Amino acid sequence: MGHTGKVTCAARRHALGLLVPLLAFVAALLIRLPDLESRPFHTDEAVNAFIIEETLSPDGYHYRLNDHHGPTLFYLAGTALKSAGSTHVEQMDAWMLRLVIALAGAALVAALFLLRPTLGAAATLGAAAFVGLGAPFVYYSGIFIHETLLLLLLLGLLAVFWRWRESGAIGLAVTGGILAGLMLSTKETAAPILLLSVPVFLTGSPLPWRRQLVGLVAATVVAVVVVFLFFSGFGRHPERALDLLAAVHQQIGRGLGGEHAYPWWTYLSWAGAPTRIGIPWSGWLIAGFAVAGLWCERKNPFVRRLGLWALLLFVFQSALPYKTPWLMLVFLLPLALLAGSGAAAAWNRLPSRRLALAATALVVALLGAETYARCLRHSVDPANPLAYSPSSRDLDRLQRDLASLAAASPQGRDLLVQVVAKDYWPLPWTLRRFPHTGYWSEPPADLRAGVVLVGPEAINHLPSLTTPYELRPGVWIFLGLLSAPSSDTPLHP
Amino acid sequence: MKRPSLRFLTAVLSSAIAATALHAEDKVPLQTELPKPLFVGTPVPVKVDNLEPARSGKRPDFLIPASSKNLALNKPVTGSDSMPLLGELSLITDGDKDGSEGSYVELAKGAQWVQIDLGAPAVIDAMLVWHFHAQVRVYLGVVVQVSDDPSFATGVTTVYNNDAKNLLGKGAGKDPAYIETYEGRLIDAKGAKGRYVRLYSQGNTANNLNHYIEVEVWGTPAK
Numbered sequence: 001m002g003h004t005g006k007v008t009c010a011a012r013r014h015a016l017g018l019l020v021p022l023l024a025f026v027a028a029l030l031i032r033l034p035d036l037e038s039r040p041f042h043t044d045e046a047v048n049a050f051i052i053e054e055t056l057s058p059d060g061y062h063y064r065l066n067d068h069h070g071p072t073l074f075y076l077a078g079t080a081l082k083s084a085g086s087t088h089v090e091q092m093d094a095w096m097l098r099l100v101i102a103l104a105g106a107a108l109v110a111a112l113f114l115l116r117p118t119l120g121a122a123a124t125l126g127a128a129a130f131v132g133l134g135a136p137f138v139y140y141s142g143i144f145i146h147e148t149l150l151l152l153l154l155l156g157l158l159a160v161f162w163r164w165r166e167s168g169a170i171g172l173a174v175t176g177g178i179l180a181g182l183m184l185s186t187k188e189t190a191a192p193i194l195l196l197s198v199p200v201f202l203t204g205s206p207l208p209w210r211r212q213l214v215g216l217v218a219a220t221v222v223a224v225v226v227v228f229l230f231f232s233g234f235g236r237h238p239e240r241a242l243d244l245l246a247a248v249h250q251q252i253g254r255g256l257g258g259e260h261a262y263p264w265w266t267y268l269s270w271a272g273a274p275t276r277i278g279i280p281w282s283g284w285l286i287a288g289f290a291v292a293g294l295w296c297e298r299k300n301p302f303v304r305r306l307g308l309w310a311l312l313l314f315v316f317q318s319a320l321p322y323k324t325p326w327l328m329l330v331f332l333l334p335l336a337l338l339a340g341s342g343a344a345a346a347w348n349r350l351p352s353r354r355l356a357l358a359a360t361a362l363v364v365a366l367l368g369a370e371t372y373a374r375c376l377r378h379s380v381d382p383a384n385p386l387a388y389s390p391s392s393r394d395l396d397r398l399q400r401d402l403a404s405l406a407a408a409s410p411q412g413r414d415l416l417v418q419v420v421a422k423d424y425w426p427l428p429w430t431l432r433r434f435p436h437t438g439y440w441s442e443p444p445a446d447l448r449a450g451v452v453l454v455g456p457e458a459i460n461h462l463p464s465l466t467t468p469y470e471l472r473p474g475v476w477i478f479l480g481l482l483s484a485p486s487s488d489t490p491l492h493p
Numbered sequence: 494m495k496r497p498s499l500r501f502l503t504a505v506l507s508s509a510i511a512a513t514a515l516h517a518e519d520k521v522p523l524q525t526e527l528p529k530p531l532f533v534g535t536p537v538p539v540k541v542d543n544l545e546p547a548r549s550g551k552r553p554d555f556l557i558p559a560s561s562k563n564l565a566l567n568k569p570v571t572g573s574d575s576m577p578l579l580g581e582l583s584l585i586t587d588g589d590k591d592g593s594e595g596s597y598v599e600l601a602k603g604a605q606w607v608q609i610d611l612g613a614p615a616v617i618d619a620m621l622v623w624h625f626h627a628q629v630r631v632y633l634g635v636v637v638q639v640s641d642d643p644s645f646a647t648g649v650t651t652v653y654n655n656d657a658k659n660l661l662g663k664g665a666g667k668d669p670a671y672i673e674t675y676e677g678r679l680i681d682a683k684g685a686k687g688r689y690v691r692l693y694s695q696g697n698t699a700n701n702l703n704h705y706i707e708v709e710v711w712g713t714p715a716k
């Protein structure tokens with residue numbers, strides 16, 4: 001009887017250990033699903049969609065040294081889209097691409113439970129609440145960019161690495177190597193993140209240094225193989241395998257300045273400064289509970305390392321002039337883990353269960369209100385720091401007007417569309433179902449009859465003006481029609 | 494500039510296509526490789542404090558008395574930079590709102606002003622200001638004042654001020670910063686009275702220089 005009871009109890013615990021992450025996954029996914037289609041498509045998402053098309057073409061993926069990052073996201077989403085029969089951008093919808101990221105975001109929440117043995121059940125639940133409902137995590141789970149996938153791989157690596165540093169099992173080292181290789185194949189920022197992370201979690205390992213060395217060498221070799229496989233198109237283009245190394249110089253230069261250079265305190269402002277759309281509760285609550293967690297669990301070596309890790313990542317990211325708001329996620333993740341510990345400690349220390357429940361409800365309500373404001377209601381408002389160079393909802397109007405023009409034309413959507421602008425993204429996504437569309441940065445000599453969309457710098461090439469359409473805050477495009485070759489038509493109104 | 498409606502544009506397109514179709518049997522479709530879009534990186538946002546939210550669609554009509562006219566047209570202009578880097582101050586009131594070089598005056602770095610003498614005191618209903626619209630820019634510290642005193646020492650009415658940090662010393666303004674477009678900035682002067690209009694700026698988000706394409710001052714002579 002006693003033996004049976006123990007088995008039943010263990011089975012229940014095992015079932016609960018699977019059920020809770022599954023429920024967390026479902027809840028996180030439900031939070032991430034709204035607005036996947038209707039939020040205007042960001043320029044980065046549009047470019048990424050075209051790179052998927054390129055990845056699925058016979059020539060396959062090739063890395064660009066300056067932008068657009070590694071291939072894992074393109075292979076992952078490309079495989080999913082191909083299986084759904086969508087290999088060209090005109091067959092894709094925004095929700096299809098974003099669903100891949102939403103699933104990665106929900107998986108990130110579920111993956112937190114890999115740390116339950118180390119962090120504790122209550123702290124893991126708390127962390128799941130902050131990551132599952134926190135506005136920055138939700139926002140970037142709804143945009144087709146690399147950050148959430150990178151974060152998922154990083155969390156997986158953290159869980160594997162921590163177990164390896166205790167056991168030294170070579171299988172864990174190999175798994176860690178695969179995850180590190182995938183991270184490097186996802187985004188270049190993985191390199192400094194790994195360089196900062198490994199020493200933090202390696203120090204204090206009970207493993208003899210020889211076993212540590214063997215594990216690290218094995219992981220490094222595996223990571224290099226993974227990078228080679230992904231960058232070479234799984235061996236089809238071996239000449240592209242070293243592209244990532246070739247980009248190091250440019251990426252360092254980019255990190256040290258250039259277009260997205262901001263002062264060191266910018267992340268504090270993005271994460272914590274109130275704007276007209278409200279107070280960023282997630283920034284304050286995560287930071288506050290993280291400090292509490294660090295204090296209350298200061299004897300826990302994992303928690304101490306999480307604190308150091310978060311600090312190093314924050315200092316590194318803040319010291320680099322190059323900043324974008326999604327880069328905050330990398331230090332918000334360890335802070336959210338610490339915040340989970342803080343929330344668990346607070347739960348245990350509050351004098352009554354009723355008070356603890358009320359405090360929990362308040363935290364959830366504040367997080368939820370902020371997420372609603374930033375991720376849904378004001379998702380492309382320039383006052384929303386998470387919305388970095390967001391595309392405008394005015395693109396819907398442009399799409400409707402172009403559809404009307406196409407409907408009125410015997411050519412339908414085959415009509416000629418000429419885009420002449422220095423800055424025209426994300427129009428290639430907006431116009432993806434107009435197959436006869438060309439793009440020029442400078443006005444061509446032979447603009448032909450048809451629809452013309454020009455930027456302000458080329459406005460003299462329109463015979464007349466309609467009202468402007470906003471691509472992004474401060475970036476405009478003007479629609480016009482040329483009814484005859486431009487050489488026969490006076491271009492000035 | 495004309496702004497035909499979408500319906501009109503649709504009609505023009507349909508007619509053009511129909512006319513082309515009449516001779517379709519003599520022609521073959523033009524097969525040409527259209528240039529593909531060039532991939533770009535993350536765009537840099539235009540970030541300015543108190544930046545006006547984007548407006549969708551046409552600017553709402555602004556009603557002025559029927560007798561109101563552009564009193565600034567061809568009127569003399571003076572300024573803090575009497576030797577502009579490009580162009581002449583007279584371009585500001587010559588009626589040409591084209592955005593290309595040759596149509597605008599470029600003033601020196603930092604805080605600069607230009608002043609229009611309307612010739613006689615006037616009741617001003619509205620102003621339209623074009624700084625520059627060939628590129629996305631926000632001009633900083635835009636302050637517009639009206640006075641009967643050419644030195645602007647007395648009787649000054651401020652009709653627009655987005656100098657939130659009071660860098661020009663004219664008082665901290667609460668009006669929004671805005672992005673330059675071909676439409677020009679419409680300023681409600683609310684019947685301000687004066688003979689002189691002075692416009693300040695302190696560089697822009699692209700560089701520290703100051704530019705003016707055109708300024709229109711709509712109103713009626715004061716009685």
